[in-house]
Amino acid sequence: MKLGIVTIDRDRVVDELIKSCERFNVDHKIINPMNILAGFNLNFKLKYYKSFLDELDCCFVRNLGWDSFFRFDVLKYLNQYVPVINPPEGIDRASNKFLTSVFLELNNIPQPKTVVTESINEAIVWIDAFEEAVLKPIFGCEGEGIVKVKKDSPISVKLNILDEFRKKYKTFYIQEFIKPLRNEYRDIRAFVIDDEVVAAMYRVGGDNWKNNVSQGGRVERCEITDEIEELSLKAKNALGLFYAGVDLIESEEGLKVLEVNSTPSWIGLSKVSKVNIADKLLEKIIQHVKQ
Structure with missing residues (x-):
């Protein structure tokens, strides 16, 4: 299998995915989207230096940056010939909180007011x-x-x-604002790949109401309950994604979906997960391409 990894920079997520490619003998190529060339009425459609991107078996999107609509439109063009993970339509919905709320509402998925x-x-x-x-x-x-x-x-x-x-x-x-049910602020990040919730963690802010790890929150392992599994799968599917990081908040009415991330990192989650998330993701991608 030939896998393209689209990213403007090489972070730990990309490094872990590359290691998984090496373990699974998957031919991989790092693609900086800034250097993609799109052609029309020529002898190529999408090129990356001397490579033709439409000859890949799959393209994995890690990071396009926020400063170019062209890069995102290139994904839409590429997806006409090669499976793109995540699909551009799903990335579009998940990266826009308004659209996320729209599709959660249309699919009767609980979210905060x-x-x-x-x-x-x-x-x-x-x-x-x-x-x-x-x-x-x-x-x-x-x-x-x-x-x-x-x-x-x-x-x-x-x-x-x-x-x-x-x-x-x-x-x-x-x-x-959903007030915490306990003495500290926390939410849940569930990592969903295809039809499976492979891992989950609590992101605990303590006295800080922002639970993001990037904002100083700590991580704790979270048992995957039936409620977490059902809600996370529904949210991922509602947005049209292959894999996702689904953020959930505990409320008096049960779990609610806060956000859905279409290019989630799994570095923090890997600290508490029993599953090698990069390996599991690549396994699922290979299965998806073979279908």
Whole structure:
């Protein structure tokens, strides 16, 4: 099998996937999307130096960067000839929190109460309705740009927060803040590949309400319950992904989906997982290509 690994930089995820390719005798090529050449009415469709990308058996997307729509459109073109993991449509839905909420709603998957608007007046109304709310950029990851706002904050403080947020991100994605059921903040990251939840972990923030490992959270092993399995698979499938990192929050009404990551790292999860996630992912990719 010939596997292309598309990434603008080589991180630990890429390194682990390369090691798995070597163990499974999979021919692999690192592809920097900045150097892909698309051709029309020529003797090639997509080239990477002297290689023709449409001759690959599969393409794995790790990191396209955030500064080019062209790279994403190239994936759509490539996917006409080669299976792309994750599929471009799924990446599009998962990388956009608004679209994620749309497809979770359409598939009756529980999520926190959420409103999306460009209006500061509406934003204040819903922050007050939620009493405690979280503002998130529609595009973003690792907890960057997320702000918590309380109903009882002075109106001048709320206006200042909203004004600064809108200058930077344009649109307000406002979610009710789910208060922790225990004495510390935590959420769950479930790692789903194809039809299986292969591992899960708690991301524990302690006194910090941001549980992301990049924000200082610690990881603990999480048992994969029937509820985690069912909800994670539904969320992954709703967004049209082959594999995903599904973020869940515990609430009084049960688990709810916070986000779905279409290019998740598994480095933190590997610390508590009994499964070699890179090996499992490559196994599933090989099976998928052979179908």
